[in-house]
Amino acid sequence: MTENTPNTGGAWLDPADDAPELTDEMLDIAEFSIGGKVIRPATGYLGPNGVVRGRPPMRGRAKQQVTLRLDPDVIAKFREDGPGWQGRINEALRKAVGLAG
Secondary structure, three states: OOOOOOOOOOOOOOHHHHOOOOOHHHHHHOOEEEOOEEEEOOOOOOOHHHOOOOOOOOOOOOOOOOOOOOOHHHHHHHHOOOOOHHHHHHHHHHHHOOOOO
C-alpha cells in the first residue's frame, strides 16, 4: 500500500482576485440587463482593466468581424506595407464595390 501524502499544490487562488475593482466610471457607462433584457444600453467603451483604450467603436457604424479566406499571396502583398494592412484590404474592397469615399 502507498502512503497518503499531503497536497503540495500550494494555496488555492480565487480567479476573481485578479478582476479589476468596479469604478463609478465603469458603472456610468455600463450596460445593465436583467434576464437577458437590456434595461439600459451601454453609453461608452472600456478596454481591459476598465481603461478606455483606443478609439471607441462608432455606434451604429461599428465594423463587423468576419472570417474571410484569402489567397496567401494577396495577404502577403497587403502586409508588405506594414501595420494597417487590414484597413487597406477594407479600402480596396470598398473601391471594388463602388463605395470609395
